[in-house]
Amino acid sequence: MLKHKLIHGDCLQRLRALGDSTCIFADPPDNIALDYNEFDDRRASDEYVAWLDDCLRLFIQKAGIVWVSYNAKWSFAMGMLVWRLLQEYDWLEAKANVQVYTFGQHNKHDLGNNHRPLLRLKRKDAPLYPDQIRVPSWRQLHGDKRADPRGRVPGDVMDMQYPGLGDVLDFPRVTGNSRQRCNWHPTQLHEDLVERCIKLSTLEGERVTDPFGGTGTTLRVCDRISRRCTLVEYDRTYCDKIAEENGLKRISESTPAMWGK
Numbered sequence: 327m328l329k330h331k332l333i334h335g336d337c338l339q340r341l342r343a344l345g346d347s348t349c350i351f352a353d354p355p356d357n358i359a360l361d362y363n364e365f366d367d368r369r370a371s372d373e374y375v376a377w378l379d380d381c382l383r384l385f386i387q388k389a390g391i392v393w394v395s396y397n398a399k400w401s402f403a404m405g406m407l408v409w410r411l412l413q414e415y416d417w418l419e420a421k422a423n424v425q426v427y428t429f430g431q432h433n434k435h436d437l438g439n440n441h442r443p444l445l446r447l448k449r450k451d452a453p454l455y456p457d458q459i460r461v462p463s464w465r466q467l468h469g470d471k472r473a474d475p476r477g478r479v480p481g482d483v484m485d486m487q488y489p490g491l492g493d494v495l496d497f498p499r500v501t502g503n504s505r506q507r508c509n510w511h512p513t514q515l516h517e518d519l520v521e522r523c524i525k526l527s528t529l530e531g532e533r534v535t536d537p538f539g540g541t542g543t544t545l546r547v548c549d550r551i552s553r554r555c556t557l558v559e560y561d562r563t564y565c566d567k568i569a570e571e572n573g574l575k576r577i578s579e580s581t582p583a584m585w586g587k
């Protein structure tokens with residue numbers, strides 16, 4: 327069995343043909359006219375929201391835990407979609423989390439957008455592994471003897487704590503000068519954010535699927551923390567770059583093109 331797979335094509339079509347995973351991590355296009363290579367990020371709003379609904383409905387059938395990072399512009403629509411799902415499926419639960427960025431875009435006319443919602447949908451019986459994501463607690467960082475030596479489980483505002491400095495920082499946007507940045511793609515999530523979600527949801531050796539491969543962030547994280555990964559990506563050029571940068575070999579040239587290792 328291949329540890330990692332990358333499949334070219336539309337995620338709804340490809341995921342229907344794939345087996346289940348323990349977790350799905352999804353970062354769909356935001357529909358804010360970003361300049362992707364092939365994908366057109368300018369759909370009518372109602373069409374986009376209906377498509378998000380199709381995605382959520384398929385994803386919860388394909389994995390016990392589904393994370394969706396999305397643009398705050400769609401918060402109200404997303405809330406409505408999730409509410410309907412919760413009415414329909416009594417085995418489902420939802421948790422609203424937030425990624426914060428210190429260096430959000432500046433808006434001199436209004437409050438700037440410094441956060442990105444991070445939805446988690448979960449089958450009620452799917453396990454979580456909070457001990458895998460403990461971080462240094464405030465007490466530990468300040469030499470308080472009452473501190474739990476294991477640190478603490480972080481909260482639902484997804485930030486990063488730097489041990490030793492004691493500052494609570496954030497998962498920054500991966501901008502042009504970031505060490506992680508892949509300049510051939512317009513948008514990218516911070517690897518540490520993806521890692522926290524995956525570690526909370528899976529054990530080593532379990533499979534994570536990312537329906538929107540992008541730069542391959544989820545695959546890089548899975549490789550580092552010993553999870554199996556399946557990526558789907560619509561854009562053939564991005565697939566080629568992910569394969570090249572992560573040492574994936576071509577497995578199939580016919581439709582769908584597929585790579586793996």
Ligand SMILES: C[S@@+](CC[C@H](N)C(=O)[O-])C[C@H]1O[C@@H](n2cnc3c(N)ncnc32)[C@H](O)[C@@H]1O
Nearest residue numbers: 336337353365514515538540541542543559560
């Ligand atoms: C927001 S980016 C994902 C970035 C990724 N999380 C990362 O950190 O690199 C969304 C990606 O989804 C791809 N995409 C758009 N529509 C798709 C679809 N229907 N199926 C599969 N991929 C799609 C786009 O080409 C783009 O690369």
